[in-house]
Amino acid sequence: MIGTRQPGRLSLLAAAMVIARRDFVAILWSRSFIFFLLGPLFPLVVGAMAGSIGSRVETSTDAPQLGIAMEGPALDAMLTAQAALGPRIDGALPDLAIVRRLKPGEKTDPAALLRATPERNLAAIVSGTLTHPILTGPRDRIAQWQGPVSLMAAHAQGLGPSHFPDVALSATITSHAATTHSRLRTAQGGQTLLFLLTMLLAGMVLSNLVEEKGNKIIEVLAAAIPMDAVFLGKLFAMLGVSMVGIAVWGATGLLFNLLGGLNLHGLPPPAVGWPLFVALGVCYFSMAYLLLGSLFLAVGSMASTVREVQTLSMPVTMAQLMVFFFASYALARQGTPVEWAAMAFPLSSPFAMLARAAMHAPLWPHLAALGWQTMWVFLFVRGGAHVFRRRVMQSGPQGVKRRRSLIDIWRQR
Amino acid sequence: MTSDPDADLDNPAPDSNEPPPDLAIEVRGLVKRFDGATAVDGVDLRVPTGSIYGILGPNGAGKTTTLRMILGIIDPDAGERRVLGSTRPQTQAHAIGYLPEERGLYPAMKAYEAIAFLGALRGVPLKEGRKRGRALLEAHGLGHLAERQIRQMSKGQAQQVQLLGTLVHRPKLVIFDEPFSGLDAINQGRLEQMIRALAKDGTTVIFSTHVIAHAERLCDEVAIIAGGRVPFAGPVNVARDRIRPQVRLETRATDGPWRAALPADARREGPFWLFSLPESGVEPLLRALIEGEAGILSLSIERAGLHDAFVAIAGEAAARALDAASEEAA
Secondary structure (H helix, E strand, O other), rough: OOOOOOOOOOHHHHHHHHHHHHHHHHHHHHHHHHHHOOOOOHHHHHHHHHHHHHHHHHHHHOOOOOEEEEEEEHHHHHHHHHHHHHHOOOOOOOOEEEEEEOOOOOOOHHHHHHHHHOOOOOOEEEEOOOOEEEEEEHHHHHHHHHHHHHHHHHHHHOOOOOOOOOOOOOOOOOHHHHHHHHHHHHHHHHHHHHHHHHHHHHHHHHHHOHHHHOHHHHHHHHHHOOOOHHHHHHHHHHHHHHHHHHHHHHHHHHHHHHHOOOOOOOOOOOOOHHHHHHHHHHHHHHHHHHHHHHHHHHHHHHHOOHHHHHHHHHHHHHHHHEEEEEEHHHHHHOHHHHHHHHHHOOHHHHHHHHHHHOOOOOOHHHHHHHHHHHHHHHHHHHHHHHHHHHOOOOOOOHHHHHHHHHHHHHHHO | OOOOOOOOOOOOOOOOOOOOOOOEOOOOOEEEEEEEEHHHHHEEEEEEEOHHHHHHHOOOOOOOHHHHHHOOOOOOOOEEEEEEEEEHHHHHHEEEEEEEOOOOOOOOOEEEHHHHHHHHHOOOOOOHHHHHHHHHHHHHHOOOHHOOOOOHHOOHHHHHHHHHHOOOOOOOOOEEEEOOOOOOHHHHHHHHHHHHHHHOOOOEEEEEEOHHHHHHHOOEEEEEEEEEEEEEEEEHHHHOOOOOOOOEEEOOOOOHHHHHHOOOOOOEOEEEEEOOOOOOOOOHOOOHHHHOOOEEEEEEEOOOHHHHHHHOOOOOOOOHHHHHHHHHHO
């Protein structure tokens, strides 16, 4: 039975790849992977349906109008003024709707008119004379229209300018303020996308060791390779699966773009340029995934059932949100210690650095950050594997338990 | 010795102060406590290279914990271990095969893939592992299972696949934890043959069991473990010799001067007298019986079995627990 002996043993990375390959193939060939790929479709469909319903609701409701109840000449003058001024100050003047053309000396109750015409979309009614217009309606609405009505009344009296010179436009590409503002949008967009992808995908590793523990395979793995390799392999596998998902979703999005379904041209360009920004995005997604994933894997490895994993999901999601909020907060505090803290804190570092790529062109900070984050990935993996060996495999002296007991005693005091 | 075995794993070189080459495993004073309860309490073992070594004890005696410490799955609280010349067992993982007590394979894997995966964990390239997996299955009459998923197999079949998976990388040392449990009598016989073949080929085989018969048939040496301690470790013959041979005597006379020749521990079982052979030997005994007119109908001297040795060494309580576990497994 025994032939030539096998020389050598697997390195940490080679052992991790054995685990990664097994997990990757197993997930890719499972039926549930189809649902994984279709996952983002559900919120899109729900969003599209909600948008469609919303737009229907919106179109079914006319824009609010300002009713007018004045004597004939004044009413006509107001309409002429609205027509003359409207195009010059686009959107600032309300549309006028004739409610009643009054005879000379006729009095009316605007509040009663407002109540009597519920079928018309009147937000307020202007009455009185051109010299003393009266605006009747809800407080916020009449406060909003006070200025425009005054302008129209002045123009209707012939007090305003009658001639409006054309203004020649000379556009510049951008200004410093505009660039900063637009890059901020890109940074926020990048951070949000990175967060959404990480939140969607990194949580999956929570339950990654449940199968091994349930099937008792963990014993075989622990005897053959270092636990670090098991953890690392599982992370790599899930990262690979996530990348496949992102590639499929990205390709689908690109297809929609080519077919004219989406318009991505309006996105402001980042400081490092789009190609490098996308490349850095991939790197920072990988790092965010590995960093959060290694923590989640360690936390999830403590759970022995799927139910326990589900219980852990909520605090884990909250933790992710906190990291995202911290990075977002730091984006609004550029150049302050808060931004540096966000870039240095391992979990928020990928988010903060992606935002930096959108805002600033130098590349060396990204190389340093990627190195820094890689170091933390290995530290987290090693720490997670160590805790797993101690707590789950119950390996090594029971010193940890004794220390915990001492802490408990101290707390009880 | 209580250091993290994952540490410095890329240095597979055996320790500088090499152990005697004739020992595959050497452990001294291994101690392991779980939640304050001592599972293993100062275990010493010396497993000769190429031998078949049994760890014999009832459930909860500390067999599995000892094996897990030897393999480096868990670290001891105290004590030293040296496996294939290294104090860090995981550095020798490529040369060790392990079948855990609680079997486990990925249910979606096909049999040959499962074997290849177990081989890959020990350094065999997947392609080669698949080839070997198919060959191993064929060689052991399980070729028809090669393409079947683990989840489609019976528990016994899956166990056999995992067993082959422990051998796919051609290890120098094979550790089986309760390998016979879950197997029917035919497959138990086949496993015994396999273990003998491995040893014949120079592989060291160490297995735990609570079935004395397996250990008695297979083992060159045994360690008897009870309550986390090892009261005996050594050759099976030496264990048996711990108990004096038993004399079974049948006489025509029921009473007479010959009765004085019987030792104090003599007891009656039906028509027979049973007692330990006196230290003076059989000849003085025979002479006294003849001169005392016992009228000997039959007299036989039986060498103690491993079970008797276990009772004598580990105590009645441990033996009862062992018997109960054996009956339960049967």
